Amino acid sequence: MNGTSSTHSSLTLSTFLIAALLLGLLFAQAMTSIPRLSITFDEDVHISTGYSILRTGDLRLVEDHPPLIELWMSWALLLSPDTPDPEKSPAWEQGDRRLFVRNEIWWNQPIDTWVIPSRIPIVWLAMLLGAFLFRWATDWFGPRAGLLALAFFIFDPNILAHGTLATLDLGVTCFIFIAMFGIQRLLRRPSWLNLVTGGVFVGLALGAKVSALIVLPVSVGLMGLWGLNRWRKKLVGRLLIYLGVAFLMLWAVHLFDFGPLPGFSISLPAPTYWNSFLRVGQHISRGDSAYLLGETYVGGRWYYFPIVFALKTPLPAIALIGTGMFTSLLSAWRSPKERLQVLILASLPASYFIMSMTNKINLGYRHILPIVPFLYLFIARLVSRPTQYAMRSTLHVLRITFYALLLWQAIGALRVWPFSLTFFNEIAGGPQSGYRYLADSNVDWGQGLKATRDYLEAHSWPDVKLSSFTFFIRPELYGIKATPLPPLADAPAVLPTRFNPAPGTYVISASTLRGLQLIDREMYNWFWHREPDDVVANAMLVYYVPPRDPAPAWLAQCTAPMAPLSPPVAAEGFGRDDLRLIYFDCAQAWLYPEGGRSPGWYALYRGGETEGAFTRAQRELARLVYEQRAQRDT
Known part of the structure; x- marks a missing residue:
């Protein structure tokens, strides 16, 4: 594979120390953020599910995703003598996770006593992810490129945001990246050890979240493409070993459970996983509520994640990632030797992004977080070979540009700290304007x-x-x-x-x-x-x-095509049962109750065939107070 001559063995002590310092900066940012953040929407569910499994060995609360990350985040709670016994909760027998978590188990304890210890293991996963990014970038592109990729990574607000919360998104990002690291190592240096460890890494990714299933077709496809030239007759056998090891690892995450799927009579290994897979599929087909650019809707918009990426990714990273991807594709087009390298770098993030764009769940940047570390590999590739794209006389200028962009990204990350989840770039007007464009875990x-x-x-x-x-x-x-x-x-x-x-x-x-x-x-x-x-x-x-003085005294409703509010709805919505109710045909004339001397409200339908130029002109003179818009789910 061309372009991978730099190896880990060529690293110096100073390079390792700088990498360790960068990871230390990531740790410091995360640990100083954690105590400042209140509990987020899914943390209680994940923490309680993981803790209940560790305490009882029972998977009954596992619903939507495999439990690997939940087990990892919750182990520290076993060290506390004050944590409750899950089996003493009435909701335990029902197996109702929401009732168990939110009404029963934790509320007799200060929230931070069980949330903060569960967030810290996720910080360690963020550091592990950074270490693997540095290792991969260094192996392929050299120490300088590895350090720069790591530096951009530790100042990525989206990584910092989810690296400080007891949720699944940073964990699945980490294990998907490690799984692909194992694939590239197997392709470059085929051996039984790399085959088995590659299967273990994929199994861990599958145990992190259902969406990690995308790793299977990508990895098998790459192995097939590479193996046709290298392994030939041994390809099928090695693929079976690889997949078998991955499944054994996944089954181990599920405590080697065996039994029937709900609604089916057949018994299978890891039925909890297959049930999670079915539940996630139902969720995807059903969709969820989302907000984008002024519209609240249920379901998916194909352009949701491209917009989210454009608004929430730091602009320095966008500039370098875009340049790195362009030059990589250009190299792959010109040189067959480069194609496999670019294919390995691009296959997973491209597949994951397309998968996200085509489903009906638009819940935030976190659902495309697994593509982020791969994008920083494109920055490393760009940094490693500037002589291909510029004259030597401009190399100094290019290096200054790289460091200036890194400084820009670092300043942006530190300015939004400790509320990294709310990061928006300059296109959106910065973090304080983000709520105008997106909602949910984006802000x-x-x-x-x-x-x-x-x-x-x-x-x-x-x-x-x-x-x-x-x-x-x-x-x-x-x-x-x-x-x-x-x-x-x-x-x-x-x-x-x-x-x-x-x-x-x-x-x-x-x-x-x-x-x-x-x-x-x-x-x-x-x-x-x-x-x-x-x-x-x-x-x-x-x-x-502020108090309204004088208080509005009337409500005038246009009857073209009909009055929008019934008297009970008007009384409830305005909190007044003493309003003077007036009706008029706004398509013909405009009414000014009490000669316009006292304040009041108008209620009318916007647009439509009944709204002429006269009505529109009168409406535009008034200040819009409330607009009940048509509900549209898809």
């Missing part, structure tokens, strides 16, 4: 409650009302004194007086603002049409609603 996954508490303690906002994406967390668990709003558990199902919110201070998370986890996506539409008075942790939006 607000519930991590901002501690920052909200500190903010409210430092300010004297009156009558605070709180809406948080982590609806299962009572605000008082973090010391927040506020009236709960939907979707919090103790709040009403629908925002009271949503057309005319009561005076006070509203702290609304970016995800619930866009309708996620709500029974009515438009519930907070009133706030969509106002700029927040402040933004906390780039994710919690503060709105002050």
Whole structure:
């Protein structure tokens, strides 16, 4: 394989020390972030599932994904004498994971006592991923390229964000990358040891998350392509050994369980895994709620992940990755010797990205996180051979450019710390503007409650009302004194007086603002049409609603084609049963109740055949207060 002459054995002590220092910087960033972040949406489920398996050896709470990462993150809880016994929970017998986790097991303990210890093992996986990235980049492209790729990696806000949370995304990213590392090593140096270790690595990836299944066709395809030339008659046998080792590793992750699948009479090894596979398939076909560029919808948009990548990847990385991919494809086109190398680098990230674009789950950058370390290999490749793309006289300028771009990325990562999850690049206007474009784990996954508490303690906002994406967390668990709003558990199902919110201070998370986890996506539409008075942790939006003096006295509804609000809906939505209700045909004339001397509201349908130029002109003179838009799921 051309372009891989640099080997790990050529590394100097200074190179190792610099790499260790960079990994230490990653560790420092992560460890100083962890205590500042409140629990995010899925952490309670993953921690409790892993802990229950370690404590009981029972897989009954495993549902959507294999348990490897959950087991890894939860082991430290076994060291505490105060952790509860899962089998004493009434929900344990039911096997109801959500009920078990959110209503029973942890709430008699401070949240940080079980969340923080479970996040630290994920930091170690982030460091392991960085070490393998450095090793691969160094083996192929030399020490300087390896160090630069690692430096960009440790200052990637998306890696930092998910490397500090007890969730699956960083873990599956790590093990997918290690699996592909094993594949490239097997292809370059075929041996029984590399064949077996390659199978082990793939099995670990499969045990991390169902989406890691993409590794199988990619790895088998690469082995087949390479093996046709090298192994010939031995190819099928080696593939079977490789897959057999991978499955044994996956089965070991599932504690060698054996039994029937739900709904089937046949018994199989690892039935829990196959059940997880079926459940994820159902989730993908069903879709999930998402927000993109002003639209809240259920299902998938093929352009969702390209936009997410463009807005949340640091611009220096985008510039170098794009250049590295272009020059790599150019080299592969010109030289057959380069093609296998480029194919190995590109096959997994390309396959994973396409897979993400074609499903109905648009939950955030985390679902394309496994492509990120492979993209930094393209930066390493670019760094390793600048003489192919520039005159020697410009090499010094190129090196300065690389370091300047690295500095730019590092500054961006440090500026958003400790809220790396909320990173958005300059195209989006930076982290404080991200909520305008995306929601969910792209910007607000519930991590901002501690920052909200500190903010409210430092300010004297009156009558605070709180809406948080982590609806299962009572605000008082973090010391927040506020009236709960939907979707919090103790709040009403629908925002009271949503057309005319009561005076006070509203702290609304970016995800619930866009309708996620709500029974009515438009519930907070009133706030969509106002700029927040402040933004906390780039994710919690503060709105002050002052008392209205004089109070609006009337509601005038256009009857073309019909009045939008019935009297009961109007009374509930405005919180007033004393409004003067007036009806008029806005297609023919405009009504000014009380001669326009007192404030009030108009309600009418936007657009349509009944809205002429006159009506449109009158509507545009008014300030839009609330817009109930047509619901569209697909």
